[in-house]
Amino acid sequence: MAGQLSSSMLLAVPLAPLAGSAIAGLLGTKFLGNVVGRKVSHTATILGVLIALIISVQTLMAVLDGASFNQDIYTWMTVGTVKLAVGFQIDALSAMMMCVVTSVSLMVHIYTIGYMAEDEGYNRFFSYISLFTFSMLMLVMSNNFLQLFFGWEAVGLVSYLLIGFWYTRPTAIFANMKAFLVNRVGDFGFILGIGLLLAASGSMQYTDVFAQADKLAGMTVPGIGWPLLTAACICLFIGAMGKSAQFPLHVWLPDSMEGPTPISALIHAATMVTAGIFMVSRMSPLFELSDGALSFIIVIGSITALFMGFLGIIQNDIKRVVAYSTLSQLGYMTVALGASAYSVAVFHLMTHAFFKALLFLGAGSVIIGMHHDQDMRNMGGLRKYMPITWITSLLGSLALIGTPFFSGFYSKDSIIEAVHATNIPGAGFANFAVLAGVFITAFYSFRMYFLVFHGEERFGKAHAHDDHAHAHDAKQQAVAAGHGHGDPHALHDSDAHHEEEHDAHGHHGLAPGQKPHESPWVVTLPLILLAIPSVIIGYLAIGPMLHGDFFKDVIFVGENHTAMESLREEFHGALGMAIHGLQTAPFWLALAGVVCAYYCYMVNPRVPAWFYSKFKPLHTLLDNKYYMDKFNEVVFAGGARAIGGGLWKVGDRALIDGLVVNGSAKLVGWFALLTRTFQTGYIYHYAFVMIVGVLATLLYFFPFWR
Secondary structure (H helix, E strand, C coil): CHHHCCHHHHHHHHHHHHHHHHHHHHHCCHHHCCCCCHHHHHHHHHHHHHHHHHHHHHHHHHHHCCCCEEEEEEEEEEECCEEEEEEEEECHHHHHHHHHHHHHHHHHHHHHHHHCCCCCCHHHHHHHHHHHHHHHHHHHHECEHHHHHHHHHHHHHHHHHHHCCCCCCHHHHHHHHHHHHHHHHHHHHHHHHHHHHHHHHCCCEHHHHHHCHHHHHCCECCCCCCEHHHHHHHHHHHHHHHHCCCCCCCCHHHHHHHCCHHHHHHHHHHCHHHHHHHHHHHCHHHHCCCHHHHHHHHHHHHHHHHHHHHHHHCCCEHHHHHHHHHHHHHHHHHHHHHCCCHHHHHHHHHHHHHHHHHHHHHHHHHHHHCCCCCEHHHCCCHHHCCHHHHHHHHHHHHHHCCCCCCHHHHHHHHHHHHHHHCCCCCHHHHHHHHHHHHHHHHHHHHHHHHHHHCCCCCCCCHHHHCHHHHHHHHHHHHHCHHHHHHCCCCCCHHHHCCCCCHHHHCCCCCCCCCCCCCCCHHHHHHHHHHHHHHHHHHHHHHHHHHHCCCCCCCCCCCCCCCHHHHHHHHCCCHHHHHHHHCCCHHHHHHHHHHHHHHHHHHHCCHHHHHHHHHCHHHHHHHHCHHHHHHHHHHHHHHHHHHHHHHHHHHHHHHHHHHHHHHHHHHHHHHHHHHHHCCCCCCHHHHHHHHHHHHHHHHHHHCCCCC
């Protein structure tokens, strides 16, 4: 069956989006004189991604029939016995990722036609998102660490370009630089991990390294004595912490909302941030042999899942609520990895990609209807004006909180069960974190839903678009029950970015008397198409992906890790799982979160104001994001500045300039002053110097003390 997959057809998957990116980026911009217009640019990029999607679906079908592919396509160089090549490894994991990346990317491409219609950088944006699709496909299709690292860095580069897409805004430049630098911290660990494995195994090929896993497990890091495999796996996971925004390297993702909304759906919900989850799952033969690395992973994931969810509660910017939701759900995936339930993590990756992309694009549709106002305190009652956006956002929210029969329920509940069954150190805290996170997720998700789509219509008023007055009076408005809804949150981070897309789109907010409007079909069609898998994909896929042979010989789980066995024993079909889910703690916690959000923001808006007045220090802590940005600024950035200043003063000025450069010049000058005293023109002075020179020579070659 392997003959069904040909290298030429697989090459077309990443190269088709790359060709579309080249057409839009070179011919559609000032680079080559705007040879083609907008229609050609978006047609070329959409066609490229569509071709990649069709071939990806065919590839998945072939893999389900038993086909596989693991070959090098091009050898770059051979250094000794180490072969550096471009190659593809196509199995169930990579084929599934190919379909997720290309399908979500296609929806985003179509959506972008409507969302970026008024933007001058239209062609450039299409070029970037198509280039990102190419980079992500190279990452998930790779069969070696070199290509993995290439794709890893390429998606980081394109993310940098997209976050700073509106490069005339200082906040966008700050955000993309922040993302770039934080990811470099993680990538330093990532390349260290690759280097350790290369040094120990002598190969960059996955299959060669995996074949030596047992040998690697018995080795130690030279000169340190640490278990080599544990050190390498933790270093690899540090790379995942940066790319998948895990605590404490999560700080870049909320600020990345500075970019246009379509890239939030493509990069920060469905693809790039899940690269770390994919990578650890691909490396399961290595991670399974290190309980120390798995324990580290489950604790980091638990912290991210719980504490990032708290931050979503106080956000007023609609995109930032979804951003912190992404952070929390990435924590859930990471917890599953640490519980040795890799297939569950990948399953949640897939379901999350659809419903989170739906929520981001739904938020973008709301922003369009609100004339690019993102503050939820200026919304309310949008249900009757934007019915398609409303119903699709509701479906996405229900999937996010894990409502039985929705896709998020099957993956999220499986994570909770896996954590409960695992024996990895740290599972106790993880179990508490994922259960508490259910209530928190439901609360902030439906807080957003009620504030945006129900209740009083707060748009079309002076405060809805008077940014200066809003910024100045935010605290007073918060105390006065938040524009009629009792939302007590004072001015904070989301208000600082309140005009996130204002510069690019001109008029900001609805004028008095204006009403919201439903978005055009190029925006609503992707919402509908993403809502379908958000509802049904979990029901259809849980059986084969978690309890069947879908990941057989792809993901490896050690005999001493029993979480997946427990899940299989308790699974009695998707229907039975959903019915049983109505009786479990996660369902009632989610329901409690929805009811609390309804009571606080629809029935009794004074409750949030009371909490704000009673727990103001806690709100301040959350408002400042646990002071992580301040900590990084003072400790890491401040430390780097101090080290740099010290190196400049001591190393550059004192040692290099002062001692080496100026010191050598002074030494030459001093020697010249000394010798010029003998250049007098008198013969007896020259004779004296000659005698001294001869005497010194004799003493050197024939010392009298020998």
